[in-house]
Amino acid sequence: MMQKPAIHILTRKDLSDIELPPLDVIGMVEDAYRSYAQEASRCPTKMMMALPDAQRDAVSYSMLGYDGAIQQLGFKTSYRQGSESAKKYYTTISLYDDTTGLPFAFMDCHRVGGSRTPATSAIIAKNCAKENAKSVLMIGTGAQGINTLPYLAAAIPSLETFRLFGTHPDGIAASLSTFARYVPERDVELVEDVPAAVSGSDIVVVASGRASHPKVQTSWMKPGGLLISVASKGVEDGALSQADYTLATSEGQMGVTGKRLAGDENFAGIDAELPDIVVGKKPGRRSQDDRVFAFSSGMIITDIPVAHALATRAISAGRGQRVELWK
Structure with a gap:
């Protein structure tokens, strides 16, 4: 039977204690850069937009990309209200599996950024x-x-x-x-x-x-x-x-x-x-x-493998929710 389209939703708490050693993350990010340099991946320039209300000091941006090394497509969004505070900064990433054609995960991206950035x-x-x-x-x-x-x-x-x-x-x-x-x-x-x-x-x-x-x-x-x-x-x-x-x-x-x-x-x-x-x-x-x-x-090509590794480990540990959005 064909698998029903579903997405795993993973919260910041679901991901907070998933172990990813530094050398493992560095290797993932290096592979992502290598795949991009070899033209096996795609990473359009991010789209960034300041909001009209200057007094609110808010900015949003999005990134779309494909990591050919693990054949996953990702879409990341970020929004921050107030550039001096992390209290109103929210970022998420969605992953889609290009080998099956199915959605994979929708997750908080805070832990991802905190890992792939130092790896870079x-x-x-x-x-x-x-x-x-x-x-x-x-x-x-x-x-x-x-x-x-x-x-x-x-x-x-x-x-x-x-x-x-x-x-x-x-x-x-x-x-x-x-x-x-x-x-x-x-x-x-x-x-x-x-x-x-x-x-x-x-x-x-x-x-x-x-x-x-x-x-x-x-x-x-x-x-x-x-x-x-x-x-x-x-x-x-x-x-x-x-x-x-x-x-x-x-x-x-x-x-x-x-x-x-x-x-x-x-x-x-x-x-x-x-x-x-x-x-x-x-x-x-x-x-x-x-x-x-x-x-x-x-670059989202470096977010994708780290997010995929975190999501795979979290799902294997029974974390998150599987939701059939398209049923």
């Missing part, structure tokens, strides 16, 4: 940091930042010094707890002087919003440094133009959400996209002394 930062760092990088600074302790240091530790064994700047006590505590869980042999140094910490670190990841720190400039980096902006408001306008080598996860999406980083100059493009670096079509840097700037913007 780790992949950028693995491919674009200078050889034998020893130190990393993480700026930001929100959902996108909590997992970043342990993911970097997994991807780059040479790292010895881990620094963190944050302003929210709960976020700092969660970041330290997560790091201790995965990297018990290392400590995290909490910093207060952001410019000094940036200039003393080989890798800097900025995932802060309108935070209380000086906006990071590429020129603060020492020769050979790597600055990764996770679509962050904590990076100064013009950071792109200050770099010796520039890359983005997607040049098209950078034109939507990161154009200000080119400063007053006309945007002349970047040197490479991350998927091409992953498959070896482009280098991660030209020399060991280059100051490299990387713009990380979420």
Whole structure:
């Protein structure tokens, strides 16, 4: 008998304790970039829309994509009311199985973003940091930042010094707890002087919003440094133009959400996209002394495999609800 069309609905609670080790997530995301670079996947530029009421400070966006590595199609939506608060930020993803032609899951995407984003930062760092990088600074302790240091530790064994700047006590505590869980042999140094910490670190990841720190400039980096902006408001306008080598996860999406980083100059493009670096079509840097700037913007092709892995494990554990929407 033909299977009836149904979708599994999974809540944030259903997914909260599903285990996905950092190296597993990094591998999934790498495979997604590799499939895209080999033209087996599709990922149109995200559609972003500011709402008319400026006083409400709300924004929404959507992404559609297909991951050829696991043959799943995904549709992601996000809405945020107020750019400084995570309390009114809602994001979901729907998955469809292209092998069966059936819907698969509709789920909260908070956990997905909190896993694939640090995986992307780790992949950028693995491919674009200078050889034998020893130190990393993480700026930001929100959902996108909590997992970043342990993911970097997994991807780059040479790292010895881990620094963190944050302003929210709960976020700092969660970041330290997560790091201790995965990297018990290392400590995290909490910093207060952001410019000094940036200039003393080989890798800097900025995932802060309108935070209380000086906006990071590429020129603060020492020769050979790597600055990764996770679509962050904590990076100064013009950071792109200050770099010796520039890359983005997607040049098209950078034109939507990161154009200000080119400063007053006309945007002349970047040197490479991350998927091409992953498959070896482009280098991660030209020399060991280059100051490299990387713009990380979420691509749904990286959401899809992480969401699928979480959903598969949750469903196997009896989580969620199976709903026949089309009966």
